[in-house]
Amino acid sequence: MNEAAIVFDNVSRFYGDVLGVNGVNLSIPPGVTSLVGPNGSGKTTLMNLMTGLIRPTRGTVSVRGIPPDRPHELFRVVGYCTQFDSFPKSFTGYEFLFSYLLLHGMRATEADRRALEALAQVGLLEAANRKVAAYSKGMRQRIKLAHAIAHDPRVLVLDEPLNGLDPMARAETIALFQQWGEQGRHVIVSSHILHEVDRISDQVILLSHGYVVAEGQIQGVRSEVSDHPIQILVRCLRPAALASRLFEQDHVVEARITDDRRGLAVRTRDADRFYLLLNRLVVESGLQLESVAPVDEDVSSVYQYLIGTQGGAS
Amino acid sequence: MATPVIELENLEVRLGNRLILKRLTGSFSGRAIGLLGPNGAGKSTLINTLLGFLTPSAGTARLFGMDVRRQAKEARGLVGYMPENDSFIAGMTGVRFVRLMAELAGLPPQQALERAHEAFFWVGLGEVRYRTIGTYSLGMKQMAKLAQAIAHGPKLLFLDEPTNGLDPPARQRMIQLIQEIRDRGDLHLILSSHLLRDVEDCCDEVLILKDGRVAAFCNLEEERRANRRFLELETRGADAAFVGDIEGLGCEAAWSGNGKIKLVLPDGVEVRQLYELAAVRQVQIRRLNHKRDSLEDIFLKAMEGANGSL
Amino acid sequence: MAVYKKTYRPYDGHLTPSWSRFLVVARYAYEDLRRSRFLSFFFFASFLYPLGCAFTIYLRYNLGVLDAFGLAPPKSFAIEAPFYLTFLGFQSMLAFFLNAFIGPGLVAPDLANNALPLYLSRPFSRAEYVLGKMSVLAILLSLMTWVPGLALFALQGYLAGFQWTMSNLRIPTALFAGSWIWILILSLLSLAMSAWVKWKPVAGALLFGIFFVASGFGAAINGVLKTKWGHLMNVSHLIGSVWVSLFEEPLKRGAGAVFFRVAFGEEIPIWCCWASLICLCLFCLYLLDRKIRGVEVIR
Numbered sequence: 001m002n003e004a005a006i007v008f009d010n011v012s013r014f015y016g017d018v019l020g021v022n023g024v025n026l027s028i029p030p031g032v033t034s035l036v037g038p039n040g041s042g043k044t045t046l047m048n049l050m051t052g053l054i055r056p057t058r059g060t061v062s063v064r065g066i067p068p069d070r071p072h073e074l075f076r077v078v079g080y081c082t083q084f085d086s087f088p089k090s091f092t093g094y095e096f097l098f099s100y101l102l103l104h105g106m107r108a109t110e111a112d113r114r115a116l117e118a119l120a121q122v123g124l125l126e127a128a129n130r131k132v133a134a135y136s137k138g139m140r141q142r143i144k145l146a147h148a149i150a151h152d153p154r155v156l157v158l159d160e161p162l163n164g165l166d167p168m169a170r171a172e173t174i175a176l177f178q179q180w181g182e183q184g185r186h187v188i189v190s191s192h193i194l195h196e197v198d199r200i201s202d203q204v205i206l207l208s209h210g211y212v213v214a215e216g217q218i219q220g221v222r223s224e225v226s227d228h229p230i231q232i233l234v235r236c237l238r239p240a241a242l243a244s245r246l247f248e249q250d251h252v253v254e255a256r257i258t259d260d261r262r263g264l265a266v267r268t269r270d271a272d273r274f275y276l277l278l279n280r281l282v283v284e285s286g287l288q289l290e291s292v293a294p295v296d297e298d299v300s301s302v303y304q305y306l307i308g309t310q311g312g313a314s
Numbered sequence: 315m316a317t318p319v320i321e322l323e324n325l326e327v328r329l330g331n332r333l334i335l336k337r338l339t340g341s342f343s344g345r346a347i348g349l350l351g352p353n354g355a356g357k358s359t360l361i362n363t364l365l366g367f368l369t370p371s372a373g374t375a376r377l378f379g380m381d382v383r384r385q386a387k388e389a390r391g392l393v394g395y396m397p398e399n400d401s402f403i404a405g406m407t408g409v410r411f412v413r414l415m416a417e418l419a420g421l422p423p424q425q426a427l428e429r430a431h432e433a434f435f436w437v438g439l440g441e442v443r444y445r446t447i448g449t450y451s452l453g454m455k456q457m458a459k460l461a462q463a464i465a466h467g468p469k470l471l472f473l474d475e476p477t478n479g480l481d482p483p484a485r486q487r488m489i490q491l492i493q494e495i496r497d498r499g500d501l502h503l504i505l506s507s508h509l510l511r512d513v514e515d516c517c518d519e520v521l522i523l524k525d526g527r528v529a530a531f532c533n534l535e536e537e538r539r540a541n542r543r544f545l546e547l548e549t550r551g552a553d554a555a556f557v558g559d560i561e562g563l564g565c566e567a568a569w570s571g572n573g574k575i576k577l578v579l580p581d582g583v584e585v586r587q588l589y590e591l592a593a594v595r596q597v598q599i600r601r602l603n604h605k606r607d608s609l610e611d612i613f614l615k616a617m618e619g620a621n622g623s624l
Numbered sequence: 625m626a627v628y629k630k631t632y633r634p635y636d637g638h639l640t641p642s643w644s645r646f647l648v649v650a651r652y653a654y655e656d657l658r659r660s661r662f663l664s665f666f667f668f669a670s671f672l673y674p675l676g677c678a679f680t681i682y683l684r685y686n687l688g689v690l691d692a693f694g695l696a697p698p699k700s701f702a703i704e705a706p707f708y709l710t711f712l713g714f715q716s717m718l719a720f721f722l723n724a725f726i727g728p729g730l731v732a733p734d735l736a737n738n739a740l741p742l743y744l745s746r747p748f749s750r751a752e753y754v755l756g757k758m759s760v761l762a763i764l765l766s767l768m769t770w771v772p773g774l775a776l777f778a779l780q781g782y783l784a785g786f787q788w789t790m791s792n793l794r795i796p797t798a799l800f801a802g803s804w805i806w807i808l809i810l811s812l813l814s815l816a817m818s819a820w821v822k823w824k825p826v827a828g829a830l831l832f833g834i835f836f837v838a839s840g841f842g843a844a845i846n847g848v849l850k851t852k853w854g855h856l857m858n859v860s861h862l863i864g865s866v867w868v869s870l871f872e873e874p875l876k877r878g879a880g881a882v883f884f885r886v887a888f889g890e891e892i893p894i895w896c897c898w899a900s901l902i903c904l905c906l907f908c909l910y911l912l913d914r915k916i917r918g919v920e921v922i923r
Binding site for chain 2: 037040137138139160165195272282283287291294300303308
């Protein structure tokens with residue numbers, strides 16, 4: 001068993017009769033992993049299981065080899081940034097981190113150093129001496145992040161960490177995630193912004209109604225969704241001409257002219273042959289291409305196929 | 315000349331004793347304007363001032379020609395507001411809540427009730443309009459906020475982080491609704507968001523604030539047109555030789571490993587020529603598009619640049 | 625076949641007059657209150673005492689009824705200012721309870737989930753908001769205090785004759801003014817508490833605290849410091865003294881009536897009472913100003 005993985009072995013968690021997650025089998029390698037799914041699909045349950053805040057009703061969880069019934073070990077290794085804002089109201093940013101680090105058993109000098117380091121990493125050094133209650137939403141988000149990383153954990157569980165951050169802070173934080181992922185840490189991020197998920201993570205886990213619907217590398221997931229032929233959108237001046245040439249091929253299943261009559265949505269069973277064919281068609285028939293885009297090699301489309309538009313609790 | 319929708323003249327606003335908005339000046343009339351800026355730049359302060367929640371310490375702000383201080387009530391009669399934070403009355407049913415809000419905006423009780431129902435159906439909450447808002451999920455509360463913002467038929471709509479906390483299908487629906495409102499043409503939108511993608515999808519113009527001043531104001535459509543010559547390719551089977559061929563055509567190309575190539579087409583070079591090269595080298599061009607991230611660049615440039623004004 | 629699509633449409637119809645908007649708030653608050661059966665019951669039960677008083681007045685001028693029952697009339701059966709003072713005291717106590725039930729629920733729900741920005745982003749001001757909420761309280765409390773009081777006076781006037789009515793006009797004016805002072809204090813206090821303390825039971829408890837605990841505290845101060853100024857904290861005493869001065873009743877049985885009584889000899893000058901009541905109102909208005917805002921500024 002890979003010691004550096006987060007492993008869920010046939011895990012289920014129920015809250016009375018209500019389903020949290022059911023039958024989850026996962027082995028999450030280090031790096032940046034995204035948790036994606038509608039509200040109510042079990043993301044928070046999964047995160048709580050990973051951080052040891054709740055125990056599974058059935059099955060076992062092990063985080064880098066540490067089970068959740070050894071919390072004194074587990075909490076050193078895990079940092080959790082929750083979705084909700086709740087702070088001791090009268091603390092300043094610095095005091096909040098400092099006191100928390102003292103709780104970890106560090107000496108004052110060490111705690112001070114790490115608190116300042118964490119504040120520097122999230123860019124809150126100037127505001128460190130203002131009360132947290134007076135922070136703006138973005139600053140509160142960043143102090144939560146600092147709090148999750150201050151004790152240098154190997155596993156970071158972050159629930160919608162980019163919520164409320166302005167575009168620059170988002171880019172900086174994403175860079176931080178990627179940096180931590182490269183250092184061999186586990187960075188588990190839950191997010192609703194699918195095009196960012198594409199950019200930041202190496203792996204993705206899709207949840208729906210408490211079940212894991214798909215997991216793995218994004219492109220890998222797509223090619224495994226075999227009952228759907230690959231969809232590619234080609235924008236060009238005369239889609240009808242292109243369509244007639246495409247229908248001569250046996251791997252093309254569907255070609256649909258888009259509403260604005262300047263594009264063709266093609267479905268094909270063999271993407272490789274299609275692209276090479278496209279090369280030839282452009283050269284031979286003088287096809288004027290504006291853009292080519294595989295419509296579903298990203299999380300958005302996988303989401304669409306597997307979870308659909310009504311996927312969550314309502 | 316038509317009255318501009320929003321007019322600012324040396325607007326100064328203080329919070330406590332901090333000066334947040336510093337002599338903001340500008341005149342805006344676009345159909346859909348995005349409001350961007352880093353945290354603390356003054357976006358919420360600007361919206362709060364235009365709504366009359368904060369009083370300017372100097373300068374003036376006008377909505378449809380009406381001063382927000384002296385003609386506050388008339389100005390607010392034309393406005394709809396969808397706040398960023400949770401905003402509802404827990405004990406009321408959805409329809410009753412929107413009806414109350416519509417009546418406060420001046421609609422007679424009967425019309426308010428009719429429009430409340432209409433608004434609920436239009437945002438897609440028709441099924442739950444008789445349930446108390448306290449029982450709504452986050453996505454439903456966001457939609458209910460949108461319903462109360464439009465039920466009284468405003469001329470200017472302030473949307474503050476409308477997709478906040480929404481899961482992907484709900485986000486899509488919200489963006490669609492906003493685009494529908496925008497495309498009507500009789501309603502102006504101000505969309506404040508941290509998600510550049512949302513602003514790109516919904517807005518024609520973008521106002522970027524930094525440190526309480528205007529950092530940039532530009533028209534997205536024009537920017538997009540200017541980006542025709544920038545291409546991004548995702549390839550399979552490409553190698554250094556292929557990139558070399560592209561450069562041989564006269565393009566500036568940057569190859570970022572895993573098959574992604576960014577390039578600039580000089581005048582006279584066509585996309586077809588790229589495909590010729592690809593055909594020869596048996597390279598699949600899996601994705602080809604003209605640069606999408608214009609807004610990101612605009613934003614970054616605005617952050618680096620000195621403060622400007624319109 | 626015509627197909628109709630649900631879409632957004634603008635509104636260009638008729639708008640209600642601007643001054644009447646605060647009544648919208650009042651109407652909705654009233655509709656919410658009507659749903660509580662306990663409140664409706666309590667409200668109607670508060671008319672029992674006035675009915676009893678009406679019967680007493682009737683008896684006073686129709687002693688023959690007592691004869692018919694074989695009962696002797698009481699010696700000094702005069703219905704004058706003290707009678708109405710007692711009436712006002714009792715009804716005010718009921719009004720206090722009703723206010724404690726209703727008041728906290730008026731503003732707290734709006735603040736609990738940040739609905740105020742939605743109110744204030746419309747052609748609607750903070751003053752109208754407070755006025756709308758207060759008018760619900762004002763109407764209900766009026767119906768419990770001066771309205772039946774004036775009706776009783778009218779009854780007595782009818783039975784006692786024009787002469788008596790004219791010479792006792794001080795009574796209805798005192799009833800009217802006294803009630804309104806009470807209504808104003810109560811409604812401002814409960815709205816202010818409701819705005820500052822978002823949890824309804826705690827706001828209600830605070831109201832009781834201000835009246836009962838504070839008066840006890842004031843008495844303690846008096847005892848310790850051997851002074852009478854502790855009674856400034858006793859709001860009921862302040863109001864009671866004001867009422868007494870309005871009714872021009874010599875201080876025979878101590879100021880105030882029922883539970884507003886304070887020991888004889890420890891009264892505070894009238895102008896002090898008025899001043900402290902006005903300060904209390906201003907303080908409540910200040911609290912409301914701080915909390916009823918579109919955006920809260922944390923310094």
